[in-house]
Amino acid sequence: MRIIYVAATVATLLSSAVAGRTQLPITRADVAAFEGTWILDGVRSGLGDAIAERRLITAGPTSMTVDIHRAEDAYPVSLIYNFDGSSTMNAFGAGTAESKLTREAEGLLLQTVFTVRNQPITVHELLPARPDGEDLAIAVMLRVEHGYQGVAPAGGRTPPNVSKATKFFHRQR
Numbered sequence: 001m002r003i004i005y006v007a008a009t010v011a012t013l014l015s016s017a018v019a020g021r022t023q024l025p026i027t028r029a030d031v032a033a034f035e036g037t038w039i040l041d042g043v044r045s046g047l048g049d050a051i052a053e054r055r056l057i058t059a060g061p062t063s064m065t066v067d068i069h070r071a072e073d074a075y076p077v078s079l080i081y082n083f084d085g086s087s088t089m090n091a092f093g094a095g096t097a098e099s100k101l102t103r104e105a106e107g108l109l110l111q112t113v114f115t116v117r118n119q120p121i122t123v124h125e126l127l128p129a130r131p132d133g134e135d136l137a138i139a140v141m142l143r144v145e146h147g148y149q150g151v152a153p154a155g156g157r158t159p160p161n162v163s164k165a166t167k168f169f170h171r172q173r
Contacts, residue, residue: 026083026103031057031064033130038169045167055169063088064101066110081110092116120145125167136169 040053056067062084068077080088081101090097095115102109110125126139142163 024103026085026101026108028059028061028083030083030103030108031059034064034127034136035059037172038136039172041168041170046165047167054172079110079112131171134171134173136171138167138169140165140167 034057036057038055038057040047040051040055042048042051042053045051052071054069056069058065058067062082064081064083066079066081068079070077074093077090077092077097079090079097079099081099082088083101085100085102087098087100090099092114093116095117097115098113100111102111104126106126107129108127110123110127112123112125114121114123122143122145124141128137140163142165144161
């Protein structure tokens with residue numbers, strides 16, 4: 001009897017450990033704080049005054065849509081991120097943009113692979129768990145695959161085809 005009790009206890013502990021690693025599904029409530037219009041602060045982001053970007057974030061029952069408006073684009077870029085983590089193919093000029101939403105320990109990760117002239121450009125944008133009031137800081141990693149060969153440099157530096165930055169946005173009222 002004692003062996004059955006010990007076995008049941010161990011099984012319960014192991015199933016709890018596995019369940020702890022299972023990703024919780026993303027819901028509309030998880031993205032509700034991000035809904036609205038966000039204006040890029042080019043100076044604070046280190047991009048200068050000339051960069052203008054506006055993002056409209058909306059959510060439905062099964063997905064979040066991010067519409068990116070930039071002066072240099074003929075049309076806004078519209079990206080759909082499914083809450084279930086499945087990929088979505090979006091139009092992007094003459095190319096495509098494949099987008100995916102996942103939960104990370106630090107927040108929500110928006111992963112998008114833009115295809116430009118049959119070459120991938122990978123963008124990872126990490127949204128914090130919640131915006132800081134009216135401000136939103138998005139950690140961005142951009143990887144361009146156009147003709148780069150080789151490995152990452154020694155010393156922990158990023159390879160030449162990878163760029164990391166933080167974009168700062170302010171909620172438009």
